[in-house]
Amino acid sequence: MGKSLFIAEKPMVARAFAAVFNDNLTKHDGYLEGDKTVVTWCVGHLVTMSYPEVYDPALKKWSMSSLPFIPDNFLYEVIPGVKKQYDIVSRLLTRDDVSRIYVCTDSGREGEYIYRLVRNQAGVHDKDERRVWIDSQTDEEIKRGIREAKPESDYDSLSDAAYLRAREDYLMGINFSRLLTLKYGNQMASFLNSKRQVIAVGRVMTCVLGMVVRREIEIRQFVKTPFYRLLAQTDSDEKNGISFEWKAVKGSKYFNSPLLYKDNGFKQRNDAAELARLISGSDELFHKDLAGCDIELTVTSVHRKDEKKNPPLLYNLAEIQNDASKFFKISPDQTLQIIQSLYEKKLVTYPRTDARVLSSAIAREIDKNIRGLSQLPIFKPFTDQIFASGSYKKIGSTRYTDDKKITDHYAIIPTGQGLGALKGLNATEQRVYETIARRFLAIFYPQAVYKKTSVEAVNGSEHFFSNERYLDKEGYLAVMHYSFFKDKNDATAGNKLPAEIKKGDKIKIRALSIKEGETSPPKRYTSGSMILAMENAGSLIEDDELREQIKSNGIGTSATRAGILEKLVKNKYLSLNKKTQVITPTLTGEMIYYVVGYSIRPMLDPVLTASWEKGLSEVADAKIGEDEYMTKLTAFITKYTDRVKGENNGEVLSKCFNYASQFYKKGSYGGMAREKSTGKNRQGTAEKTQTKETKQ
Incomplete structure (x- = not known):
């Protein structure tokens, strides 16, 4: 029998694979070789x-007549900068004495x-090829x-989906980027006073760009609405005593009143003051809060x-990219690089996963991971408690283990191994590791328990x-x-309701006050929240449990989302504030x-873009065939290419460009800083044009 070749990414x-072989491996240029084993990368x-x-x-020159460009057979080539390593790998793959190939590239x-790509380019035939699929x-x-x-x-089938993903990105990128650049590039360049403007379009990145711009428009056009709430305190000093809030429930004079903004607030202060006057019998509330009053509420x-x-x-x-963005103000790409490094140091499991649960197989052996963490003083009190309670034995029957929610890999967890590498990590890497480890250990602990008391009282x-x-109970x-945060008391009590309070009690109110609030505009995306929205x-769903319940195929994949954001920033289509991680166009x-x-409005639709990703998943699962997917793809590209060729939106786009430019400071054409939004609508023909467009 010949040698076995292991090819890693x-x-x-x-080197991690080579370390498990006892085969006298010696180093060569671009590979390692022993008596029975060859390892390359x-x-x-x-x-x-x-x-x-x-x-x-002739296709090097961009022209409308050459579009759409959809070849019958796709061509591939070796990347010049890595040709030396390709030649080494290709030679090893086709060596006569290599009879079995173990594919050890990333499991996805x-x-x-x-x-x-390498195997097909090298012309590998009649080899025994095996796929190695690992989680750490x-x-x-x-x-x-x-x-x-x-x-x-x-x-x-997974390979078919991979090829289709690449062809889809290739065809959409080349056809639509050339199409829109030829059609409107000069108009954009003229407006921006630049020599040339390429309009780069991508299946995923254009959709993400649209999400950020739409959010910016919503913020820009947002008008703050004030509202006024009536509060009653048992002490004239609102820092002390109990605070009650009025609401217009059934039976109230103001129930379903048009004077209300919501059931607990008025549109006008005078209306809130009128309610206070009716309750207290004082006219002073038209001008100021009333202290020293003597009003009684009856507990119902x-x-x-x-x-x-x-x-x-x-x-x-x-999830970890979102938390790292909030905790450490680092980008999703930086987070991925850190976790990839932790993975390669054997500290955590495979990073590019969409799953948030364990597999039943790993759940049966999870004590090994916990026992490894017990070697670290920061975690030992928790691991001791977990072993003492025996909670790890039951984890396989909880919501934290579910094989049905795992496609390629289970969640990111610490392996409990490679701990010697921790000393060599920088501060941010150590904190990311700690964050992952604490989230992992938490699932073996009981629920937190809050005591909640709700009191309703009436006056008339x-x-x-x-x-x-x-x-x-904590x-x-x-x-x-977390060691890197100052602890915050999680108790959220503001009022001190007496434990003995009961129905029928009379409560003396010593002060009434009117509190003004105002509606808030939508929040801008951060790099982390954008990853969750993708x-x-x-849909940016903040609630952790709800997000998991409705989870479906998103925009892009766990492996590509960070890179998409990076590309948009590099292209100067988006701006990323490194201190806050806030994203703006x-x-x-x-x-x-x-x-x-x-021109091609579906490219901005997150649901439609996600449907392409879902289609790729169906190819990977052998639910639909490669030909069916390609037929739909080519029809989409042909339809919109022909449509754009036959229309001219130059005039309406000029109005949109003029409208947008007022919100940006003058500067470099790609990096014009966004002016601070005032929250007020700006009137004008251009705005009306833009507003109509966003509603289509």
């Missing part, structure tokens, strides 16, 4: 799709694509992956209950309400005291939004 991963992608001019030199769609780079997991490696043909109901809060689900890549036909909430929250097909980005909106 990166040199460091190859790619350096990311070695092969890529060829540009149109490779098909026909893109890792599969990297290998298939610990020695045990690597050995298990090799031992359980499946025939590479089992992953043909008292409800006491326990509120239980579960430990959150484990981290997937999107008007109802007042007071609520108290405080932390009674539960899993004991684990969540995961949920354009540039003038160039907003202009492209209008160009696409009037």
Whole structure:
């Protein structure tokens, strides 16, 4: 029998594989070799799709007549900068003495694509190919992956999806970027006083650009609405005593009144003051708050209950990218790089995962991960408690273990191994590791329990309400005291409701006050919240549990979302504040939004963009075929290419450009800073044009 060749995606991963072999491996240029084993690596992608001019030199010049460009057979070529390593890998793949190939690239769609490109370019035939699928780079997991490696043909559908994803991005990018640049590039360049303007369009990145611009328009056009609430205090000093808030419930004089903004607030202060006057019999409230009054409320109901809060689900890549953006003000791409490094150091499991649960297989052996963490003083009190309670034994029957919610990999968790590498990590890397470890340990702890008391009281036909909430049992929250944060008391009680308060009690009110509030505009995306919005097909859902319930195919994948944001910033279509991680559009980005909106509007639709990703998942699952997907793709590209060729939106786009430019400071054409939004509508023909466009 010949030798076995192991091909990894990166040199460091190859070294991790080589470490498990006892085969006298010696170093060579670009690979390691022993008596029975050869280990080599790619350096990311070695092969890529060829540009149109490779098909026909005439296609190097952009022209409308050459569009749509949809080749019958796609061409591929070796990337010049990595040709040396490609030649090494290609030679090893086709060596006569190599009889079996173990594919050890990243266990996912893109890792599969990297290998298939090299294999096909090298012309590999009649080899026994096996797929190694692992969740971490610990020695045990690597050995298990090799031992359980499946025939590479089992992953043909995944490969089909990978090729289709690349072809889709290629065809949309080349056709629509050339199309819109030829049609409107000069108009944009003239407006921006630049020599040339390429309008780069992508299946995912254009949709993300649209999400950011739409949010900016919503903020820009937002008009603050004031409202006025009536509060009653048992003490004239509002820092003391109990505070009650009035609400217009059934029976109130103001129930369903047009004077209300909501059931607890008036549109006008005078109306709130009139209510206060009716309750107190004082005219002073038209001008100021009233202290020293003597009003009585009668308690009509008292409800006491326990509120239980579960430990959150484990981290997937999107969740940790969001938290790292909030905690450490680092970009999703930086977070991915850090977790990838932790993975390669054997500290955590595979990072590019969408799952937030454990597999039943790992749940059965989870004590190994916990025991490893017990070696670290910062975590030992928690691991001791987990072992003492035996909670780890039952984790397989909880919501934190679910094989049905795992496609490629389970959640990101600490392996409990590689701990020697911790000393070499920088501060941010150590904090990211701590964040992952605490989220992991928390699932073995009980729920946090809050005590909540709700009181309703009346004065005549008007109802007042007071609520108290405080932390009674810390539960899993004991684990969540991060070393890099000052602890905050999680008890949220503001009022001090007497424990003996009961229905029928009379409560003396010593002060009435009117509190002014105002509606808030939508929040701008941060780099982290954008990742979550992409995961949920354009919906930024803050609630952790709700987000998991409605989760479906999102925009892009866990492996690509961070890179998409980076590309938009690099192209100067978006601006990223590194201190706050807040994302805003540039003038160039907003202009492209209008160009696409009037030309190929579906490219801005998150739901439609997510449907393309869902289609790729269906190909990977062998639910639909490659030909069916390509037919729909080519029809879409042809339809919109022909449509754009036959229309001219130059005039309406000029109005949109003029409208947008007033919100940006003059500067470099791609990096024009966004002016601070005033929250007021700006009138004018251009705005009316833009507003109509956003509603279409």
